[in-house]
Amino acid sequence: MSAPNASTAILDAAERVFALHGFDGASMRQIATGAGVAQALLHYHFGSKEKLFEAVFARRSDAINAERAARLDSLFGDDAGPRLEDLIEALFRPTMEAGHSGQGGNLFSRILAATANADDERSRSLIGAHYDPIALRFIEAFRRVEPRLGEADAVWAYMFAIGVGMTMMAATGRAGRLSGGACDDGNVDAIMTRIVPFIAAGIRGLVETAGAPSPPRGGRA
């Protein structure tokens, strides 16, 4: 767990502080203290607060998306094409488990969720650079697996799926509060076994009603 060099220690401390307080709420002093180094060292290694945040963001994102890409390749490399469920598994599992190594709470997931839902220039460009290319691959994969899915609907499907995932990654503990403790939004496996059928069914449901200008009448099927 302990970092061998200062750069990694800074990244780890920054990840924690950014996850807990957001970009604006985090302070360079706090990060330096957490890393056990002088504040000036953060600027020496990363230049600015903004660039430090980008480094924190890129470190996990690159690892996550490398694995997502590998999973996609492997799924379509098989003789039998993948099921929708497999795609959703590939979409979320790497993110849910990144930085989730052992101890409590997935810090990076919170950063990712906050960044994905923000609309400032920094957040937009980070998501665009690190997640849009792989997003397009997943959208295309959705259409390959579910050919009746329209072009625009595939994008909606992806956005909806990400929405579900981001909220679970924020792991605010609200599910536990609303359920009297029965639901644990920190439990990756519990979430995955629910989230996969939910989204898969949602996408298939989107296909059924696609192109219909008004809401369907017989929804109880």
Add this chain to the structure above:
Amino acid sequence: MSAPNASTAILDAAERVFALHGFDGASMRQIATGAGVAQALLHYHFGSKEKLFEAVFARRSDAINAERAARLDSLFGDDAGPRLEDLIEALFRPTMEAGHSGQGGNLFSRILAATANADDERSRSLIGAHYDPIALRFIEAFRRVEPRLGEADAVWAYMFAIGVGMTMMAATGRAGRLSGGACDDGNVDAIMTRIVPFIAAGIRGLVETAGAPSPPRGGRA
């Protein structure tokens, strides 16, 4: 549009600045300038930055949840029980349209999305106070309409639904970017006609696989 008194002008300006920069990124000076009043007046009327944020949050939330509750009452007052689709409509439509009065972008929706996904004490207590009670009503309504839905699964269903909604309310424009402009995440009707069947199908899909310890095999149904 113009505010008759200073308090409302401050709330309007604060809503805009908080929506654009978040709680920590917003400054009282910026809000005061936006409202056209002295900075000291914000403290005179609201006491502190924190309390001003709570006032901004409460103003729209109370209106939203009053309408949501009214819609729920009306749905279950009908002779025929509501469809799942009707519940989802009641869940999101009031929020999507609150503060969305005319001009561009729904500022409050962004505040709400950011607050819902954050896990600091302020966000948690605001969501808990303003949204948990009505959330429990929706969760109960889900089970009434879809009786095969388990107790815990109804909470998961609610969380997933909120996740989809929050991401769309953040309205980052990403859907448009990923679709080459075909999808507009600022268009409430376009979102609602997609989001309702998606979530309804997702919840029904959750029912099908509930209790199954491992992922289903025949997912192509």
Add this chain to the structure above:
DNA sequence: ATGCACTGACTGATCGAACAGTCAAGATGC
């Protein structure tokens, strides 16, 4: 009607604290 006491709304100036970022100098390792 007029002078007086009081209130709520509002302001400009200013506080100490915390902020990101800078820099010359020291430590460390090759």
Add this chain to the structure above:
DNA sequence: GCATCTTGACTGTTCGATCAGTCAGTGCAT
């Protein structure tokens, strides 16, 4: 001895909050 790493001391700026004080309006006693 040179380059990389690291530090403490420091800069100027901005932050939320506070303060004494202005001003219009109101009730009231005379």
